Amino acid sequence: MTEETLRRKKDFQRLYEHGSSARAQTVVLIYEKKEDRPYGAAVVASRKVGKAVERNRAKRWLREAHRLLRSECRLEGVHLVLIARRSAATAGFHQIRDDISRLYEHAGFIETSRDS
Numbered sequence: 001m002t003e004e005t006l007r008r009k010k011d012f013q014r015l016y017e018h019g020s021s022a023r024a025q026t027v028v029l030i031y032e033k034k035e036d037r038p039y040g041a042a043v044v045a046s047r048k049v050g051k052a053v054e055r056n057r058a059k060r061w062l063r064e065a066h067r068l069l070r071s072e073c074r075l076e077g078v079h080l081v082l083i084a085r086r087s088a089a090t091a092g093f094h095q096i097r098d099d100i101s102r103l104y105e106h107a108g109f110i111e112t113s114r115d116s
Contacts, residue, residue, distance in 0.1 A: 006042035006079060015081055022106045024099035026088040027062065031080040031107055039075045041066065045084035054089035058096075061088070065097040073109040 006012065019032040043062045045055040062082045088096060104110045 004038050004040035006040045006081065011040070011079065012042070012081065015079055019079070019081075020107070022103045023085075024103055026085055026091045026096050026099045027103060028083040028085060029080060029100070029103040029107060030083065031078055033078050035077040037077055037079070039077065040079045041075075042081045043084075044081060045088070048086055049084050050086075050089040055084070058084040058088040061093045061096050062100070065093070065100045068097065069101055069104060069110070073104055074111075075109060078109070 006015075015030050015032055019030045021028060021030045023029075043059045043066070045058045045062075047055070049055045049058050062084060066082060082100065101110065
């Protein structure tokens with residue numbers, strides 16, 4: 001599965017207007033599923049997260065958590081944006097990874113295996 005990085009303003013606007021969203025303590029996930037296009041992702045951190053060092057660290061951790069979880073996910077035809085929240089600047093990597101994992105489960109990207 002090849003990954004397309006979302007770059008165009010048009011792609012972001014479509015996601016913000018028509019996509020579904022889910023929030024966790026450190027991350028917001030906005031996504032839209034359409035089978036007729038390739039998978040695409042983007043990571044965003046606004047100035048509210050902190051100065052450049054904190055924003056870049058938060059984005060780096062979001063990208064790495066996404067990379068680690070990607071093999072467990074069904075992302076064909078999905079466009080998604082991971083948005084760092086203020087708390088991402090002070091949170092640890094493991095908390096961010098756990099938040100993204102829960103958001104992916106909520107969105108249906110990861111099958112939850114529940115043993116009864």
